[in-house]
Amino acid sequence: MNTRWIWALRDVLRRPGEALLIAAALATLSAVLGTTLLATQAVTHTARRLVGEGPSLVIRRLDAGGWAPLPAAEAVAAAKGVRGVTDAWPRTWGVVAGPQGAVTLIGTTAAAAQALGLPAPSQAEVIVGPGVVDGPVLGGELALARLDGRPTLPLKVSAVLTRAHGAALHQAALVHPERARKLLGLPEGHASDLAVAVHHDSEQAAILPDLTAALAFPARAVTRLESAGQYTTALARRGSLATLAALPALLAVGVLLIGVARDRVGRRAEVGLLKAMGWGTADVVGLHLRRALWIAVPATGLGLAAAYAAVLWPGLTWPGALLFGWSGPPPPLSLDGDGAALVLAEVGALVITPWVLAALWPAFRAATADPGLLLGEGDA
Amino acid sequence: MSLVADGLRFVRKDAAGGERAVLEGIDAAFAPGTLTALVGPSGVGKSTLLHILAGLLRPTEGQVLADDQPVSRWVASHRDRWRQQVGLTLQHPHLLPELTVLENVMVPLVPRGLGRKALRERAHAALAQVGAEPLAGRSARALSGGEQQRVALARALVGAPRFVLADEPTAHQDDAATARVVAALAAARDQGAVVVVAAHDPRLVEAAVVDARLRLVDGRIA
Numbered sequence: 001m002n003t004r005w006i007w008a009l010r011d012v013l014r015r016p017g018e019a020l021l022i023a024a025a026l027a028t029l030s031a032v033l034g035t036t037l038l039a040t041q042a043v044t045h046t047a048r049r050l051v052g053e054g055p056s057l058v059i060r061r062l063d064a065g066g067w068a069p070l071p072a073a074e075a076v077a078a079a080k081g082v083r084g085v086t087d088a089w090p091r092t093w094g095v096v097a098g099p100q101g102a103v104t105l106i107g108t109t110a111a112a113a114q115a116l117g118l119p120a121p122s123q124a125e126v127i128v129g130p131g132v133v134d135g136p137v138l139g140g141e142l143a144l145a146r147l148d149g150r151p152t153l154p155l156k157v158s159a160v161l162t163r164a165h166g167a168a169l170h171q172a173a174l175v176h177p178e179r180a181r182k183l184l185g186l187p188e189g190h191a192s193d194l195a196v197a198v199h200h201d202s203e204q205a206a207i208l209p210d211l212t213a214a215l216a217f218p219a220r221a222v223t224r225l226e227s228a229g230q231y232t233t234a235l236a237r238r239g240s241l242a243t244l245a246a247l248p249a250l251l252a253v254g255v256l257l258i259g260v261a262r263d264r265v266g267r268r269a270e271v272g273l274l275k276a277m278g279w280g281t282a283d284v285v286g287l288h289l290r291r292a293l294w295i296a297v298p299a300t301g302l303g304l305a306a307a308y309a310a311v312l313w314p315g316l317t318w319p320g321a322l323l324f325g326w327s328g329p330p331p332p333l334s335l336d337g338d339g340a341a342l343v344l345a346e347v348g349a350l351v352i353t354p355w356v357l358a359a360l361w362p363a364f365r366a367a368t369a370d371p372g373l374l375l376g377e378g379d380a
Numbered sequence: 381m382s383l384v385a386d387g388l389r390f391v392r393k394d395a396a397g398g399e400r401a402v403l404e405g406i407d408a409a410f411a412p413g414t415l416t417a418l419v420g421p422s423g424v425g426k427s428t429l430l431h432i433l434a435g436l437l438r439p440t441e442g443q444v445l446a447d448d449q450p451v452s453r454w455v456a457s458h459r460d461r462w463r464q465q466v467g468l469t470l471q472h473p474h475l476l477p478e479l480t481v482l483e484n485v486m487v488p489l490v491p492r493g494l495g496r497k498a499l500r501e502r503a504h505a506a507l508a509q510v511g512a513e514p515l516a517g518r519s520a521r522a523l524s525g526g527e528q529q530r531v532a533l534a535r536a537l538v539g540a541p542r543f544v545l546a547d548e549p550t551a552h553q554d555d556a557a558t559a560r561v562v563a564a565l566a567a568a569r570d571q572g573a574v575v576v577v578a579a580h581d582p583r584l585v586e587a588a589v590v591d592a593r594l595r596l597v598d599g600r601i602a
Contacts, residue, residue: 003499007490014478273474274487276436278539280460283491368456372436375470 008290022355023299030303030351031310037346038311041339051227055195056204058227059211062218069190070217076194078214084198084207090191092177094184097145098132104172105144107180116169118159123176126155130162131171144173144183152183201225254354271366272374284367285360292359296352304347311335383410383433383543383574387442390428390599402428403599406442412542415565415575417585420596426578427471429596430545433576434468435459446543464492467541467568471548471578473532477521481512484520485535492539506538507531509567511560526552533561537568544568544575550584558583565589 012019059079061070072090079088092107108127110120121127126142133142141154161169175183186192198207204223212219271284279287312335366374388406391399402425410416410433418426431437433444435451444452451462467488475484485503494502507513510530515523523531533549546565550558558581566589569575579585585593595602 003490003494003496006496010479010483014476269474270476272436273476275460275463276434276468276470276474277488277535278460278464278466279488279491281457370437372431375436375474 004286005290005294008287009294011287011291012294019295023295023302026296026299026351026355027303027306030300030347031306032303033350034304034307034343034347035310037343038307038335038340041343042311042335045336045339051224054224054227056198056201056224057196057207057211057221059194059196059215059219059221060192062220069186069192070194070219072189072191072194075191075215078216079194079196079211082207082210082214084203085196085211086199087197089195091193091195092180092184092186093192094180095147096173096183097147098171098173099143100132100134102171103132103144105180105183106172106174107177108174109177113174116161116165121158121174121176121179123179124153124156125158125175127159127161127174128157129165129169129172130160132173133157133160142173146183146185148185155179196221268362268366268369268374269376271363272369272371272376275367275371276375281364281367285364288359288363289356292356296355300347300351303351304344382412382445382447383576384408384445385429385433385442386445388429388432388439388444389441390425390432390437391440392428401599403432403439405600408594408601410574410576412574413569413572414591415569415577415589416592416594417590418576418578418594418596419580419585420602421580424596425599426596427547430468430547430576430578433543434466434545435463436468464488464539465542467536467539467544467573469529469532469536469546469549471551473525473528475520475523475528475531475535477519479520480516481507481518481520481523481531482516484531485538487535488539502538503534506534509537509564510534511557524552526554526557529553530557530561533564537564540571541568542573544573546575546577548579548581549577550579550581555583562587562589 059070059075061068061075070090076088076090079085094105095102096105097103108121113120113127116127118127126144128137128142137157138160140157142157143152143154145152155173155175161172161174181188181190184192196211198204201224204225208221208223211221274284274287275281385406385408388403389401390403392402393399406429408416418429420426428437432439432452435444439452442452443450446462446465451459454462475481476487482500482503485506486499489499489502504513504516507516510533512527512530512534515527515531520528520531529549529551530553533546536544536546544565549561549565553561562584565575565577569589569591577584584590
């Protein structure tokens with residue numbers, strides 16, 4: 001290793017307590033900012049991916065009270081008759097109360113269960129996601145209740161999904177379609193909504209008027225692009241608010257940096273000594289830059305590693321509760337390379353840059369003064 | 381390769397805004413291969429003259445010429461580069477207390493891009509020159525005043541400077557240590573360096589190796 005880098009490290013170790021304090025502050029700030037930004041990135045990316053895997057369009061029936069069940073067979077036939085639609089299928093789903101909070105109840109056909117590698121649930125059975133119950137429950141009973149509080153019969157847990165089945169099924173209960181309809185209080189032959197597939201995403205908006213006109217009831221259709229936009233906007237707003245929570249940490253580090261900068265002014269005599277010993281301004285500033293990086297880079301790396309672990313390994317547990325108000329075990333999240341690089345760049349800009357500038361500016365000012373004045377020697 | 385003080389005047393401002401001339405009309409030439417002692421009581425400006433010769437302070441009037449170049453008028457970056465040819469000890473040794481003696485002696489060599497081995501070898505040699513080799517591994521904060529002065533002189537000599545400027549290098553030294561310091565200064569002189577020392581100590585001022593003595597009285601050469 002270059003002698004100058006070794007010397008800078010030795011200089012850091014001259015005051016190990018101070019270096020540790022600063023490193024701890026920078027690591028904490030990096031962890032707080034990194035957790036917030038990584039969590040927002042990961043949830044946004046996961047949400048976009050889930051929406052991308054969903055149907056092109058979702059149609060729901062409207063009535064004076066809001067959403068209403070739609071007649072399944074009639075809606076499918078009408079949608080399939082519209083030019084550009086490649087497929088349409090009814091979906092039975094809704095929100096019910098589980099033992100650990102809200103659960104998405106999904107009516108699951110035999111084909112859908114087979115796609116998950118599981119046998120289809122009978123009328124008395126349920127397949128549960130890993131976020132629905134805590135601990136092993138295979139073969140046990142699960143009581144699900146309608147949100148209006150009416151009790152329902154317990155179902156036998158025939159299978160438990162794993163995190164590998166994805167975030168969409170994390171807090172879901174898969175039941176026989178007929179059981180789902182009854183639990184949700186839907187009339188016979190009715191579904192919650194209608195999923196529609198089209199040839200290309202670019203056709204989604206163009207098909208909408210024909211589709212709503214073809215249906216015999218007032219309907220509202222949401223395209224995949226609209227869903228993705230809604231998710232992203234909501235999560236970005238949440239993430240921005242969460243970032244504001246990091247402000248106290250940022251202020252604390254600011255106070256620390258001011259203290260360090262003042263202390264460095266007190267060390268002007270040391271800069272004077274180095275210059276008296278033949279060091280140039282660039283040598284002095286270079287030493288302080290290397291010193292600052294020796295502290296900031298490992299500290300920020302540690303903070304980001306902690307943030308990564310908190311968000312993605314083993315999952316967004318307490319940060320999910322803190323940032324997004326989640327309860328129960330977290331869903332599996334994914335993060336793309338661009339998102340991670342963006343977070344690294346943001347944390348780098350917010351943590352390392354101010355610290356390095358705070359370290360360099362007093363050193364630069366001292367290094368450009370007359371060394372004799374810095375040393376404050378007498379005139380004996 | 382001479383060092384010349386040409387009509388130097390230095391005015392120091394005090395905290396109350398008053399001014400005091402510390403040096404007035406200093407003309408002196410220091411030839412290579414000579415050891416000159418600046419003598420005089422405390423407060424006459426010996427240290428200030430050394431600081432100006434070393435380029436640490438700018439004179440209020442006049443100039444310092446090194447090899448006929450007006451180094452005191454150069455911009456800071458050029459003076460920084462020139463100062464690499466100067467080996468300086470200050471009245472206060474200014475060692476870095478958290479470092480070992482050996483590391484303190486390495487300080488002037490760090491920006492020169494030498495490898496670790498070369499740094500260590502040269503620092504050990506400089507310490508041996510002033511008889512401080514046994515102190516190499518000790519913490520600088522554990523040294524006595526005299527030991528600190530000898531380590532500071534080793535630090536000044538480690539870069540084989542062309543100009544050696546030493547302020548009270550024998551302060552707090554016993555006779556044996558003083559002899560080592562005088563011998564080290566004489567060795568630098570014998571290698572062709574310009575050596576200027578500020579001293580009260582008669583063991584140094586009266587030493588046979590001193591080629592010339594300049595007496596300062598109230599900031600002027602008497």
